[in-house]
Amino acid sequence: MNIRSRQLGERLLQRMAEQDWGVREMSRKLEMSAQWVSSVTRGLHRPDPVHLARFLTVLGIRGAEYRELMALGDEMRKPGLLEKPLQLRTLIWHEERATAISQFHGCLVPGLLQTADYARSLIAEIGTATEPDHIDELVFARMSRQVILDKRPSVAFAFFLHEFVLRLPIGRGAPDVMRGQLAHLVRLAERSHISIRVVPARSGGHPALAGHFQLIESASFTPVVYIDSEVSSLFLEEPTDVAAYRRVLEGLDRVALDRAESRRCIADLYSTGARRDDLA
The missing domain is CATH 1.10.260.40 (lambda repressor-like DNA-binding domains)
Structure with missing residues (x-):
């Protein structure tokens, strides 16, 4: 299968x-x-x-x-599948049946962790959509995927975020967008089934420099790796491909801050942003 x-x-x-x-x-x-x-x-x-x-x-x-x-x-x-990025049916199908999801992103907060304000600002800034109704549809689709964080507490979620993700100011002229996103990450990091790990900038080069990806595992199907871009999305299921991304995750585990340190890092960035806003 x-x-x-x-x-x-x-x-x-x-x-x-x-x-x-x-x-x-x-x-x-x-x-x-x-x-x-x-x-x-x-x-x-x-x-x-x-x-x-x-x-x-x-x-x-x-x-x-x-x-x-x-x-x-x-x-x-x-094996594998290449499809258009806006056709999320395949990704959602796999996420809904997952027992474990591991993800790395070096530039942006992953969709499963985004606030609606962050998602809306991001979609507008990168030009994915320009019409308000289309933006609303994309934001709704992204928020709908997040149901699994609440309804599937048995799923083990592991997110590795580069420090740059937390410092990139999405939401031009609206600092509350990033503040709200950082606060949301702090709250999510408190959940026992959600691990959020920060890859600090001081670590320099790291195993995931090639780019973001998502590893989805389940008792219903063999593991798959999901990679998306502006014009296409790719599902990999060859054992050698999956093994390569497992090695990347093992490398990230060695260089990333632990869960407690990561939560403090995110909370500190939130506090720094709040103080900066007070002074502005």
């Missing part, structure tokens, strides 16, 4: 749910066994093109979505 098979199975289940069809009803309509339908929708079986085309046709899937899902079926033997 790889990312493509899970994604295809999830899309088929969604369309079946829209029709209020269960596995047995779908198997009757396709004249295929319920076991076969179940294995396809769970991402355990790669259907041949003829059977997949019939599956999609019975569900009433046409046009661009039909071509997309047929292509997904053709590519199911390939």
Whole structure:
């Protein structure tokens, strides 16, 4: 079972749910066994093109979505996945089923930790969107992902943030944006299942200089590494790729401040900003 098979199975289940069809009803309509339908929708079986085309046709899937899902079926033997960054469906699917999420960022606060004000300012400043309604949609999508921090206390979250992340003043002309974000990080760092570690600037070069990434682990699927950019997002699942990022995380663990020191570092930066505002 790889990312493509899970994604295809999830899309088929969604369309079946829209029709209020269960596995047995779908198997009757396709004249295929319920076991076969179940294995396809769970991402355990790669259907041949003829059977997949019939599956999609019975569900009433046409046009661009039909071509997309047929292509997904053709590519199911390939590990990894490259997709557009605004299509968060795959990332959210994995996050919702994770047992552990580890992440590094060297420039920005990760989306799972952002306040709404920080996210809104960030989206506007980097030009991801310019229309207010579009910005609202992106902020809402980002905030919605954060539900797992509250509803999934059994998930182990480990965030490594370079000190530069905490000092970069997102929110031009609005110091309360960064102050609110730092205060939010301090509060999150108090939760037992959320580890926030600061990589201090004095440490110089560090194992994650190549850039930000997210490692997602689960009992439901093999580990995947998620990397996003302005124009695409990449999921890696080859064991050698995952092992390389595990080594990066081990290196970060050696150079980062511990949890208590990191929380004090963030709190000190918040206090310094507050005093500076009072003097302004």
